[in-house]
Amino acid sequence: MIELQEITKTYGEGAVATPVLKGISLRIEKGEYIAIMGTSGTGKSTLMNVLGCLDKATGGRYLLDGGDVSSLDDEALSHLRNRKVGFVFQQFNLLERASALKNVLLPLIYAAEYPADADKRAEKALTAVGLAERMRYRPGELSGGEQQRVAIARALITDPEVILADEPTGNLDRRSGLEVVAIFKRLHRDGRTIILVTHDEAVAEHADRIIVLKDGRIAEDRRVAQPRDAEAELRDLDEKEAGQ
């Protein structure tokens, strides 16, 4: 359902032109759980921005659900992001002055039709990430892990096919990180496509497939034979802490 053909991305022009992606071809099927890895500066964030239609590739073709994204204008890309993509960022990016519920509702403001049951949907999404009791809290009153779970609920509200997460555990402690990863695993089991960008091998190994970028190209594309189980690791963590 996602197909990249010889995607290139170059910043700047002429003498200062800096190629970041140097020809990426990639196919991601519906329902895959994929981790994109690489050290900083290898273009993994750029690749994610292109995948999420936040940025346009300089060259190559990007087919999303069979449609060519490369030729779309800014407005069409905005609508596409609203309908098909849910973003989760390292910095959470929540609106400080709005409640968790209002934050989750944000993407619906930009939907073509505001659903009549919007509040119910938002409550459901927050319940799904374990925040049923925290809906009226503002981001400042929530822990980092809770904030990231609000962000995940926000990504889910429009029922997108793809969840794009850029270093979602980067600002979290081990336990909160595992909780977030466990949620991704559940979403994956429900049939959603998850694309996770991380530099952390341990996080990446929760995915079914790992793509390693090196200097703007795909250096490695492998299946994970035995993905790690976040739920089990959380239980281990509980036991260890209980034992101390």
Next chain:
Amino acid sequence: MRLLRISQEGARALSAHKLRTFFMLAGTMAGIAALMVIMAVGKGTERKVMKQVNNFGPRAIMLIAGGGRDLPPPDMTVTTLRLEDTDAVRREIDGIEIVSPMAWSFRMGVRREGKQYQAVVWGVEPNWHDAWNWHAREGDGIAAEDVATLARVCVIGKTIRRELFGDEDPVGDHIYLNNVRLTVKGVLEERGASPMGGDFDNRVVLPITTAMRRVMNIEHLGAIRIIVKDPSRLREQTEAIRALLHERHHITPPQEDDFRLVTALVIAELARGTSRTLTILLTALAALSLVVGGVVLMNILLISVSERKREIGLRRAVGATRRDILAQFLTESLAVTFLGMALGCALGLGLCAIIRGVSPLPVAVSWEPFALAAVFAFLVGTVFGVQPARKAAALKPVEALR
């Protein structure tokens, strides 16, 4: 619907930053308040002018004895204005409806049964009632026969009636003017205060012949009131009368006139008086406030766009188009100016109430300033909001999120 949802986002940002919002709207508020006051004072002045012009008579010319430029107090020592001048005006000037000569005294003791009062005394012809549109409310006015026979009769104003007669019926009773016993024929309609602060109703009107020969013992007139048929010819006819009087009184400019011609135009000019300076001052203040307020608004919005880059990036990521962002920031700007307008209107109304209470300036609140305030709020909000909104909309999502 979508636009409405986006507008609500703009409004929410404002209520979240109350102090910042106040600074953004302060200029608009001050400007609109000043605008309200200007227009209320302007309207009040125009009403006052209209009222005074109507009191004076829009088609009236007062030919007053004695030179100078301004209105009375008339110079009682000038004796050159004569009844012959009245006839000359009637004869020589066309398009005239009424020519009504008056002999007057502005302080004359009126007595009745031991009570005395200082009154304005006018000797008039019967057409005086029409010339001033001022008739007897009770009894009768001055008649042609009264003038012909030097009748010892008079018509009195309401103040004289109150002071000398109290609750008694004055018609048929008598008063004394300079020891001349006059029968009261009637009581004049009430006119109230004059624009100069005098009392119109403190007045005794008697036949001009009686006044000149029996009471005042004079040969000259105080003034001639002339009513023209066509108000658009007022200026032209005034000049014709001036020329006629120059000829009759042997005056060659630059020699000073021994008479004054006062028209509704002069009255309007005088009534406007100082309010013009105030209007100019306040207009400048309003314009300045609106421009300064707009610039402050723009700058705060520009800062706010920089501060809220991540928020803008996030909104773009979850599906906001450039136009949505533009709309949100324009809504913010317009909400600020319209809020400023509402507060400015309230402040302006408050100021009008204060002005009405403590100053003699006429104040009249009407709907026009509210409409104009809305127009200005829209203009300031759009003109100064569009650049920050464009800046916000132009942000690339990837860069805004960085």
